[in-house]
Amino acid sequence: MSSRDAILQAVRQNRPDPVPRPPTPLFASPDEGLTTAFVEAQKRAGGTVVSTTADAIATLLDARFPDARVIASTAGDIVAGSMDLHAVADPHELADLDLLVCRGVVGVAENGAIWIPKAHLGHRAALFIAQHLAIVLDANALVWNLHDAYARIDVAEDSFGVFVAGPSKTADIEQSLVIGAHGPRSLTVFLLTE
């Protein structure tokens, strides 16, 4: 018997009597205060939220990252970027990426998480290898909790998707929080309010 069949058979023999599948509610969401809660959650996670308009972002980024040389953008209508992600064949070529600018799909107020599917990344690696990350998010795309977020996205639609909640961090040395573990050293969220 194959290992597959042996495992499935053992599980079938040993599984308990059927237990019904409980319904998953969305849980009550407050009607107001989504933006405030989202900003607070991002702050707790080490991110920075800037409420702004699309045409102001390029200038804000220039001021925030004056030394950034290699900039990739999948939000070309907002920030031009210095390189074309589509021209990159091997993600290793992104090793010197200073900044990635991309669009988020849904933002979660209770935890600051932003859903980004592969289609918004060009290369999956770009989101993790960049020294800094900036995400453009429509304020209308905020929901209260993860239940609501999962109800609005299709996790299997794209080959890969990720909730990003803050810059990369670690507390593995004596529980001291250090921002910038392996991924981006900062996260700036531009919340489009117009």
Place this chain on the structure above:
Amino acid sequence: MSTPLPEIPLPVIDHAAAAARFVADEARTNWHDASLWQVRQKRDRAAQAVPEWEALRDLASKIKAHTLSRLDEYLAQFEEQATANGIQVHWAKDAAEHNQIVHAILARHGVQRLVKSKSMLTEECGLNPYLEAQGIEVVDTDLGERIVQLAGEGPSHIVMPAIHVKKEEIGALFHEKIGTPAGEADPGRLTEAARQHLRAHFLSADAALTGVNFAIAETGGFVVCTNEGNADLGVHLTPVHIASMGIEKIIPAAEHLGVFLRLLARSATGQDLTVYTSHFHRPRQGQELHVVLVDNGRSAHLGRADFRDALKCIRCGACINTCPIYRRSGGHSYGSTVPGPIGSILTPGIDLKKYQHLPFASTLCGSCGDVCPVKIDIPGQLYRWRQLVTEEGHAGRSKRRVMAVAGQIFRNPRLFRWAGKLGRRLLRWLPQRAVYHQRNVWGRARDLPEPPRQSFLEWYAAHRSDNANKKGHDQ
């Protein structure tokens, strides 16, 4: 006929002895205790900020109960969907088969350098030494895991692998292994050095291996949670991604992710969510994506009605952080891949004799059960394992004798009263060294309370007779 060879018993994990070595350094024990209690307090604040926390725990527990009751069906569904997504699904009965499968994939691609993100399953399977023996360089990329790997140790905690190591020790280790300046012990600068050191490994790796937090039967994808971004940095650069998972990591549908993810990070570290919650459904263009489904004793555990709930565990570590024994004995004292309360109810199922002491490494205070996000009755299971250990004859001789005597005394009220009276007198009269003699294991680190003048029964009888005289006044 050949003469039977004499039996060579395998070592039994002696938690108490290992814990005694740990607590010998009192300052360090207190530091360890305080570090973990701080995490527990962060967990409390995060949990209390969610109004529906208890409803979520209840729901998570019920979803897991449902999933376990149809685990075979969900596993088959996952396989079918994942295969349709272009993921190659493998099945491993045990640790050895898991390691062979992983090695075969790596060998086929001529992989020499593997980067790994945190996976307690591969620790359980002993994957690193297996691959290293075959000439493959394995680099653990989670900072805590890299620290213990460089130190030649295993993780002492499932979420915070290097929680037992001080920053000065990490500084000395990094100085020796990755060339940081001597005496550097600043967590920020040490982390930066590790970032540079590991980035070189990420960029030169031929394959990446990750664990799995949740696998979704309905969509045939899986979710990996990290704060550092190390799992993603590894897998998005390499041509091969292998994800190893225990068969209990299956959940029915994507809607359930919301429930478990709201509980996981809050229970683990007090964060609202991990920084990266990555959903993998299809391989990257030009990449191979493999999932290895590992049993290694889990299907057998499912058959143990008293203990199967332990398979609901989502590996948050909350029970470990809150456990007064773990906090004061350290993860290595358990001698098992998963330490602390959850380890103490999982490992006896793997080898009851070897891990016979672990169910006793608890005060049964119940805190582990109170914080468990999937409501596993950990203290109840610890108690039940103790009964089994004793029934199987593994309890020590002195413990068996004491229990037999105690059983006789508790069964007989007159004997109980007499023994109590005798005990109260003896404790007052006997010299210290007679009370705290060598055989009194309990008294080695503890003082007995001041013996009372009378028993409760005597006190009650005295006061009851007074009450009896006033009978009728109460009505």
